[in-house]
Amino acid sequence: MSEDGPSLQDDDFALFGLPRRFQLDRSELDARWKQLQRMAHPDRFAHQGTAAQRIAMQWSVRINEAYQRLRDPLRRAAYWCELQGAPIEAESNTAMPANFLQQQMQWREALDDAHTPQDIEALLQAVEAERRERLDALAEAIDVHADAQAAVVQVRALMFIERFADTLQARLDG
Numbered sequence: 435m436s437e438d439g440p441s442l443q444d445d446d447f448a449l450f451g452l453p454r455r456f457q458l459d460r461s462e463l464d465a466r467w468k469q470l471q472r473m474a475h476p477d478r479f480a481h482q483g484t485a486a487q488r489i490a491m492q493w494s495v496r497i498n499e500a501y502q503r504l505r506d507p508l509r510r511a512a513y514w515c516e517l518q519g520a521p522i523e524a525e526s527n528t529a530m531p532a533n534f535l536q537q538q539m540q541w542r543e544a545l546d547d548a549h550t551p552q553d554i555e556a557l558l559q560a561v562e563a564e565r566r567e568r569l570d571a572l573a574e575a576i577d578v579h580a581d582a583q584a585a586v587v588q589v590r591a592l593m594f595i596e597r598f599a600d601t602l603q604a605r606l607d608g
Contacts, residue, residue: 441495442469442492442496445517446500446503446504446513447504447517449470449496449497449500450463450466450467450500450501450504450521451466452466454514454517455514455576455577456507456510456511456514456572456573456576456577456585457573457577458489458504458510460462460505461565463501463504463505463525463534464505467497467501467524470493470497471494471497471498472492473493474490474494475490476490476491476494476495500539507569507572507594508589508592508596509586509588510593511576511585511589512589514576514582514584514585515585515586515589517533518580518585519582520582520583520585520586521586522586522589522590522593524593526591527590530590530591530594531587533590534594537564538594538598540542541557541560541598544557545557545601545602545605550605553607554602554605554606557602558599558602558603560607561595561598561599561602562599564595565595565596565599568591568592568595569586569592571588572585572589572592574587575588
């Protein structure tokens with residue numbers, strides 16, 4: 435935006451002036467987003483012509499994309515991993531630890547055996563408990579150990595957990 439300010443090429447954390455961490459203060463992130471959006475809003479550049487407005491629009495889009503990534507814990511963790519040179523590669527690498535694969539099979543069997551909303555709700559609670567444990571492990575992998583490979587394993591497990599929780603919620607809602 436200015437010579438001393440953020441650059442469009444900055445990573446999301448640098449753009450928002452935040453440390454490269456998993457645990458972020460959500461209110462600080464939100465406040466920084468509002469501040470950046472005010473600075474880059476295209477209306478502020480209306481008197482400077484279409485080129486300035488176009489650049490402001492690029493900034494606005496870049497700020498919103500970064501904000502969406504940073505505000506979602508799973509996307510933030512995946513992004514952190516990529517910055518560390520450890521991409522998630524969920525589409526091409528489906529290898530998971532054996533104990534997690536077994537857990538998935540048990541959850542699928544429990545879903546097949548679930549006949550009442552209470553059964554599904556109990557399974558959803560178990561899945562949510564596992565999600566919380568995995569998020570804690572992810573925070574430790576990133577913020578304590580800076581271990582990108584351990585973080586990748588947690589992110590990939592959490593991606594499955596979130597999809598499965600969505601399936602359970604859809605069953606409850608349907």
